[in-house]
Amino acid sequence: MRFCHEVDQTLQFCRNERKRQTSMSDDNAWQFTLGMIKPHAVASGAWSYIIDIIEKSGLHVISRQELTLSDDRARHFYEEHADKPFFINLVSMMTEGPVMPLLITGPNAIQAYRRLMGPTSPEGARMTHPDSIRAIYGVDKTRNAVHGSDSAESAAREVRFFFPEFVQKIPTADELAEYAASENMQEALTKGLVAMTKAAPADPVAWLGEWLISYSRRNCTVEEPEE
Numbered sequence: 068m069r070f071c072h073e074v075d076q077t078l079q080f081c082r083n084e085r086k087r088q089t090s091m092s093d094d095n096a097w098q099f100t101l102g103m104i105k106p107h108a109v110a111s112g113a114w115s116y117i118i119d120i121i122e123k124s125g126l127h128v129i130s131r132q133e134l135t136l137s138d139d140r141a142r143h144f145y146e147e148h149a150d151k152p153f154f155i156n157l158v159s160m161m162t163e164g165p166v167m168p169l170l171i172t173g174p175n176a177i178q179a180y181r182r183l184m185g186p187t188s189p190e191g192a193r194m195t196h197p198d199s200i201r202a203i204y205g206v207d208k209t210r211n212a213v214h215g216s217d218s219a220e221s222a223a224r225e226v227r228f229f230f231p232e233f234v235q236k237i238p239t240a241d242e243l244a245e246y247a248a249s250e251n252m253q254e255a256l257t258k259g260l261v262a263m264t265k266a267a268p269a270d271p272v273a274w275l276g277e278w279l280i281s282y283s284r285r286n287c288t289v290e291e292p293e294e
């Protein structure tokens with residue numbers, strides 16, 4: 068099947084992206100960004116393969132919606148392009164069927180997701196970035212499969228545009244650090260990480276999640292695996 072082959076083809080690219088992301092230092096801040104799958108890629112079913120590519124790159128899609136934009140909302144979303152010659156076509160394309168806004172998070176998520184998308188023009192992308200989402204699923208410059216916030220400012224505005232309830236819940240870095248440093252959390256996390264290192268499970272995230280649930284139920288009496 069065409070899509071399966073295309074996803075296979077991009078897997079190596081995703082792995083490389085992941086390696087690149089994890090080797091970044093200064094540039095490795097945890098970020099939220101808005102991705103959006105455009106109507107033609109929602110209608111064709113490509114959306115599920117696109118989400119797969121994002122997840123396999125090491126980013127996380129933590130929420131998604133499917134909705135049809137009104138003319139007003141589409142104009143508002145793309146207002147920075149209001150004076151461009153392609154604006155009317157862009158608004159018309161964005162309102163022709165359901166779009167799928169994605170709330171994406173991960174290290175350096177804004178740029179990492181933009182790299183996965185590839186250049187604006189799918190035709191150009193197929194030449195310079197053949198593994199990118201737009202090269203694979205884009206049709207033309209307007210129907211280029213996906214949108215992604217291009218800066219921290221636009222990510223904040225666009226996440227609020229589609230996920231207003233989430234914005235109120237995002238804790239600051241200080242709040243996160245304070246919460247994670249609380250005595251109960253520290254003890255549970257330290258014990259869990261030590262146990263996980265000893266067990267060396269194939270899927271450490273799932274293992275640690277189960278361990279923490281078990282720890283919480285037994286109120287600190289979980290047996291640690293033997294060495």
Ligand SMILES: Nc1ncnc2c1ncn2[C@@H]1O[C@H](COP(=O)(O)OP(=O)(O)OP(=O)(O)O)[C@@H](O)[C@H]1O
Nearest residue numbers: 148153157186187208209210211213214215216217
């Ligand atoms: N020359 C063009 N002709 C037709 N449509 C265009 C053209 N340039 C941009 N667009 C459309 O307008 C959108 C916004 O353009 P922009 O220049 O911000 O590109 P982008 O940053 O690559 O894409 P996006 O903002 O959607 O992530 C593009 O994704 C595309 O759908």
